[in-house]
Amino acid sequence: MAITDISSRRRFLAQGNVYLPHIAIIEKIIDETPGVRTFHFNFKDEKLREEFTFDSGQFGEYSILGIGEAPFCISSSPTRRDHLEFTTQKVGRVTNALHRLSVGAEIGFRGPYGNSFPLDFLEGKNLVFVGGGIALAPLRSLIWNVIDNRDKYKNIDVIYGARSPIDLCFKYDLDAWEKDKTVNIVTTVDRGNESWTGREGFVPQVLEQVAPSPDNAVAIVCGPPIMIRFTFPVLEKLGFTPEQIITTLEKRMKCGIGKCGRCNIGNIYVCRDGPVFTYAQIKDFISREY
Numbered sequence: 697m698a699i700t701d702i703s704s705r706r707r708f709l710a711q712g713n714v715y716l717p718h719i720a721i722i723e724k725i726i727d728e729t730p731g732v733r734t735f736h737f738n739f740k741d742e743k744l745r746e747e748f749t750f751d752s753g754q755f756g757e758y759s760i761l762g763i764g765e766a767p768f769c770i771s772s773s774p775t776r777r778d779h780l781e782f783t784t785q786k787v788g789r790v791t792n793a794l795h796r797l798s799v800g801a802e803i804g805f806r807g808p809y810g811n812s813f814p815l816d817f818l819e820g821k822n823l824v825f826v827g828g829g830i831a832l833a834p835l836r837s838l839i840w841n842v843i844d845n846r847d848k849y850k851n852i853d854v855i856y857g858a859r860s861p862i863d864l865c866f867k868y869d870l871d872a873w874e875k876d877k878t879v880n881i882v883t884t885v886d887r888g889n890e891s892w893t894g895r896e897g898f899v900p901q902v903l904e905q906v907a908p909s910p911d912n913a914v915a916i917v918c919g920p921p922i923m924i925r926f927t928f929p930v931l932e933k934l935g936f937t938p939e940q941i942i943t944t945l946e947k948r949m950k951c952g953i954g955k956c957g958r959c960n961i962g963n964i965y966v967c968r969d970g971p972v973f974t975y976a977q978i979k980d981f982i983s984r985e986y
């Protein structure tokens with residue numbers, strides 16, 4: 697299976713100057729962990745607010761006037777249209793500036809960019825989501841999308857971990873999926889604390905213990921590079937073929953539209969050819985370059 701379709705969402709991209717952002721307003725800010733925040737936002741333009749659509753897995757470029765812009769996935773689900781969300785860690789100039797914003801502030805947004813998770817391919821299958829830390833952001837867009845169309849999919853397993861309990865993102869989602877009897881969720885941390893009563897262990901180890909069946913299944917993986925590198929061999933050991941493993945990559949993106957050459961891994965541009973890939977598509981160079 698090749699994941700390449702990026703044509704369906706082009707109509708929201710600014711005509712003429714491709715770098716011109718749409719103005720959006722921050723409506724809510726959620727502290728996920730000490731350095732990670734989720735921002736709810738909406739477009740200032742009412743028509744755009746009503747008409748804008750995207751697919752789970754796509755990303756946008758978020759900007760602050762006079763500071764710069766940075767790419768993040770849209771972390772909300774396209775099935776929930778009253779606002780959009782992105783989640784970011786405070787690591788650089790733009791993200792530090794974003795973290796200083798308050799509700800009501802204006803930001804720029806251009807996108808959506810990139811391809812998306814292949815819903816047609818996932819339909820009728822058992823889905824195994826494997827995520828680590830803030831990288832649950834793109835997965836949660838798809839997880840909510842799947843839950844909102846529950847009859848189209850078979851079993852849903854979510855294996856999610858973080859370094860410590862305080863580093864778990866989207867705790868409100870984890871609680872909701874815990875209560876959802878149609879979702880099997882396993883949460884783990886590398887190191888617990890005195891109040892942690894859940895599972896301890898690295899995500900790939902826990903995945904091996906949970907041992908989801910590869911029969912009629914697809915694994916969707918997103919996490920820090922080290923987690924991804926150790927998760928793929930475990931999935932293969934469990935019997936998943938590289939075509940049954942999907943991931944979404946983030947790599948030094950800047951322009952987001954295939955022009956700056958900053959995001960290449962091997963012979964692909966993550967922004968233009970991805971960010972969603974099957975393991976089969978990236979297997980040859982992922983361990984070397986990611």
Ligand code: FES
Pocket residue numbers: 948949950951952953954955956957958959960965966967968
């Ligand atoms: S981010 Fe510029 S080419 Fe991909």
